[in-house]
Amino acid sequence: MTNVSCKMVLDRTALLRGLSPGWLERLAKLAHVAQFSAGQVIFREGEDVPGLCCVGQGLVRVFKDGPTGKQLVLHYAQAGHTFGEVAVFGQFLAPATAEAVEDSLCAVIPTASLRGLLEAHHELCLELLTATAQWVRSLVGLLEDIVLRDASARVARYLLEADGQANHQTFTLPVLKKDLAASLNLTQETLSRTLRKLVEGGFIESTPDGAILILDASGMVQVASLGLTGVAQ
Numbered sequence: 001m002t003n004v005s006c007k008m009v010l011d012r013t014a015l016l017r018g019l020s021p022g023w024l025e026r027l028a029k030l031a032h033v034a035q036f037s038a039g040q041v042i043f044r045e046g047e048d049v050p051g052l053c054c055v056g057q058g059l060v061r062v063f064k065d066g067p068t069g070k071q072l073v074l075h076y077a078q079a080g081h082t083f084g085e086v087a088v089f090g091q092f093l094a095p096a097t098a099e100a101v102e103d104s105l106c107a108v109i110p111t112a113s114l115r116g117l118l119e120a121h122h123e124l125c126l127e128l129l130t131a132t133a134q135w136v137r138s139l140v141g142l143l144e145d146i147v148l149r150d151a152s153a154r155v156a157r158y159l160l161e162a163d164g165q166a167n168h169q170t171f172t173l174p175v176l177k178k179d180l181a182a183s184l185n186l187t188q189e190t191l192s193r194t195l196r197k198l199v200e201g202g203f204i205e206s207t208p209d210g211a212i213l214i215l216d217a218s219g220m221v222q223v224a225s226l227g228l229t230g231v232a233q
Contacts, residue, residue, distance in 0.1 A: 006031035009056035009107035015082045016054070018131045023124055030113040036060075036100035044097045049087040051110040055079050058104025059174060063182075064096045073183035076101070076175055082135075088114060089132065101175065150227040154184045155194045157224035159204065163214050170211040197228060 007028040010016055016024060034050075036042055036058070043049055045064060053060075060077040074096055077083040087094050088111050118125050149157070158180070163171050173180060181191040198204045203220050205213040214220055222231045 004033070004056050004105065006033060006107040009033075009054050009105075012056070012080050013054040013082060013107075014080050015085065015131050015135055016128075018134075019124075019127050023127065026117065027109055027114070028107075030117070031107045031109045034106050034108045036104045036106070038100055038102045038104075040100045042098040042100060043084070043094050045095065046093050049084040049094045049111060051084065051108045052082060052088050052114055053077075053084045053098070054082050054107045054109070056105045056107055059101040060098055060104055060106075061101050061175075061179065062096050062098050071182060072185075073179060076179075076183065078174060085132070085135070087111075089128075091115070101179070150229070151184075151186055151190050151194045152197065152228040153224055153226065154186070155191065156198065156203070156220050158184060159198075159212060159214065160217075160220055160224055163212070170207060170213045172211050198223070201228065 005028070007024070010024050010028050010031065016027070019027075031051075031054075033056075034053075042053070042060065055077045057079055060083055061073060062075050062077060062083050063071045063073045065071055075081075075083075077098075083098050084094070118128070162173065175183070177191060178188050181188045184191070186194070195204070195206060198220075199206055201219075203214070203216045203223060205215055207213070219231065
């Protein structure tokens with residue numbers, strides 16, 4: 001894996017984006033780099049969380065196991081994202097399991113060290129509170145997608161966000177289709193059917209190796225808002 005420092009990772013972490021440079025420096029001094037192999041469980045639901053985990057490279061899946069054995073994927077943490085923050089800030093055990101989907105590198109700010117800094121410096125608390133509110137807002141948007149939007153709207157929104165460069169080039173889905181379906185609360189069959197409809201509608205193109213090309217960005221924005229049934233074909 002590429003050699004990166006904790007400071008480099010924290011500088012790119014969305015949750016910490018609003019912090020002043022001085023606080024980022026102090027947090028970087030508390031952090032350590034941790035590497036995880038693909039398939040490695042970082043912590044399990046009900047266990048202690050090692051700290052605030054900031055992803056520098058790779059991909060981490062955060063999920064809950066249901067009583068019937070079905071897994072609910074809460075979110076995927078890729079470079080720039082965090083996980084473990086709820087348990088760290090709330091001082092309780094992990095509410096979900098975190099597992100590396102691929103070889104991953106994280107900057108981990110230990111729970112005790114971070115909480116000690118927060119207890120001593122209220123201004124840091126306020127800065128992090130603002131950042132956390134933005135994070136919660138994004139979770140509310142995710143919940144809105146799952147509850148209020150149909151399959152086509154969920155898939156379209158995901159693809160628009162996955163194509164972060166919006167440069168009219170093909171991109172590869174960062175997760176397996178089965179995991180993507182789980183994270184969108186869809187069956188694999190529904191996901192495949194929805195992707196096929198988007199292809200047939202001229203909104204996207206799918207290559208034989210599974211890469212995606214968005215052909216009609218403005219149309220995809222409409223689908224993400226209204227669903228395929230609400231967009232005139």
